[in-house]
């Protein structure tokens with residue numbers, strides 16, 4: 001192990017973009033994001049990373065809403081050993097974030113394979129890397145069964161017809177391009193961002209327009225691949241502890257799964273599992289039904305694993321799931337830091353020393369409308385609770 005790679009790494013401030021080598025400070029320690037080359041990993045690699053998460057972090061592993069693999073609870077001292085160990089298991093991507101759908105190139109319904117374009121953009125963008133902000137994201141969407149529509153992109157290319165791509169900047173439509181012209185057009189936009197500095201985003205280049213209201217694709221269930229199937233299972237509340245993930249990986253291996261692909265909506269797509277895989281993962285507590293209300297709940301570990309937590313947020317979320325009205329997003333937070341969902345939610349329950357703060361259309365850090373007792377929670381979040 002080199003001296004340089006073993007030195008404690010300066011954590012990024014909250015709101016920056018976490019990486020494996022420069023994790024982000026959160027309420028329960030440092031959060032590292034692992035950008036897997038190709039967005040996939042084997043069951044044994046998943047199990048090994050989960051074990052490392054318990055050894056070097058707090059054992060909590062997440063798949064984010066965009067499909068990023070994240071590990072929580074690292075420390076300044078454990079960051080570098082964790083990163084070194086991860087790199088012995090999987091190849092980690094660096095450079096500009098260029099996202100494609102999880103079934104890209106393997107989806108019988110996609111309009112065009114987005115991978116060659118994505119690869120060309122990564123190569124063209126490499127010299128600009130240090131001049132672009134870490135959050136700048138390019139999405140190349142083939143518009144198949146699982147699209148990336150509904151997820152914000154600084155620059156987007158969306159397949160409009162075979163070999164034709166619609167360019168978007170900050171989700172605002174620009175012009176339609178041929179496949180041959182698209183990489184240079186994206187590079188031109190990246191250069192404009194680079195000229196403005198590392199704080200520039202796509203929204204700085206175009207007048208603000210309609211917000212991106214495209215529906216996010218469903219990722220849970222069975223999807224056809226060009227040859228075979230993929231079965232999507234989501235992590236409850238976007239996270240699992242390492243032992244549950246190791247059990248999932250073992251189950252997948254015993255059902256013939258050669259690889260998982262990371263997908264939006266906190267999902268792992270298991271490639272070609274044998275019969276009974278989804279039912280067995282449901283028994284482990286994973287989400288296999290697209291109507292499962294846990295999909296609409298964000299929750300951190302809370303007091304079950306975080307010293308700042310006043311309440312066991314995830315256990316409470318599990319209890320309240322059945323009471324949550326259709327279409328409502330609930331955030332249950334162990335404290336006011338709101339790690340699981342830093343943005344606004346329709347309903348937020350926040351652990352306070354003396355009860356549960358209820359925030360409507362706000363964040364965990366907002367002043368609660370009221371503070372509830374544990375026995376008032378179900379009726380407060382139920383269909384008639386917020387009138």
Ligand code: SF4
Nearest residue numbers: 027300306309334339
């Ligand atoms: S209790 Fe939850 S929100 Fe608070 S610091 Fe811990 S993980 Fe973050």
